[in-house]
Amino acid sequence: MGDIAENETSFYSNAEGYWKEVPPTVDGMLGGYGSISSIDINGSKAFLQKFLGEGEGKTGTSCALDCGAGIGRITKRLLLPLFNTVDLVDVTQEFLDKAKTYLGDEGKRVGKYICNGLQDFVPETGRYDVIWIQWVIGHLTDDHLVEFLRRCQKALRPNGLVVVKDNVSYEGVVPDEVDSSVCRDLEIVHSLVGRAGLRIVYEEQQMNFPKEIYQVHMLALR
Template structure:
């Protein structure tokens, strides 16, 4: 996939228009597959817990960032139970507004809500133990994804971790004209990660999602 010069600014504005029309619900976040949310969160928790805990090299439990957070589905069930503070960033203001009630009392531990595209977002230097990026990388051009991952690396605390969890295609780049996104194959994602100067330290596939969906892979990066 080319950069924004090839794709045109409408790649981003079309996606923004698409998400503005989506209801601020778990089902809306998951394209009508709200029923996989529990399984998704269970898998993510098991993945993340391999890095957390006490001792040498373990990732801290201070602050996490939920990227493309939507209404905070992941913040509520995965990140707030594991981290003292969670920040959310998403391009759709209506979703972040909904998060303020959806997260309930525990939402008091949200640090900051950022309403901006990840292609422009600069996470604070050295603030985060974990930066979670789920079901949103397809909304960034290759160049913007690489640059965003580089900025994320600068935003990590010692032993911090970036996690990408997303759909992957069997081969090549599969465009989705409806939500203005792309789905990349795993080799392409790995190449972009390497271009950002990051290494994949763990990679897993979600095995139990419905067969008609793309494969979903989780990659831990440092």
């Protein structure tokens, strides 16, 4: 990956430039695949609910963080219904501004709107039961992803979880020049998670997505 992002600065600034041009809508967030939003949310909910609840080793529901939150699609339909408070972090201020209206009345349970790239973002220590990272790890270099996951681990409450949901390539690292990102295969994702000192508690593939898009996997990490 080092070779791809020879110029790390342009890797990040090109991505910021790309997202600045994207309309602040669900379709914009999903690159024209707005129609898959419900399938995506239902898959995520079934995955997450395996861990939540009362009892030994269960993950709490007081506070969640939505990473690369955009206009708050996941916050609105997945996280706010399950958690008391949700924080949003995204690199594009316009999306966060839009989230304030898009989230409607439930938006008053948002704790913080944070405008920051994940490569620089330091989540508050011990604040979160769940840190949800979806369709955004491709915007981080390998080293930055490892460092970010380490910071996420410190930001968890007892029995907290980091969830990564993202595209996986069949083999190797596939660059996307359009939005200045990469898609990694599962083996590479696993090795980066290991480097960050996290273990995979559970993993599954999101089903029922269109055939022509990448496979999407969900990994619960602690």
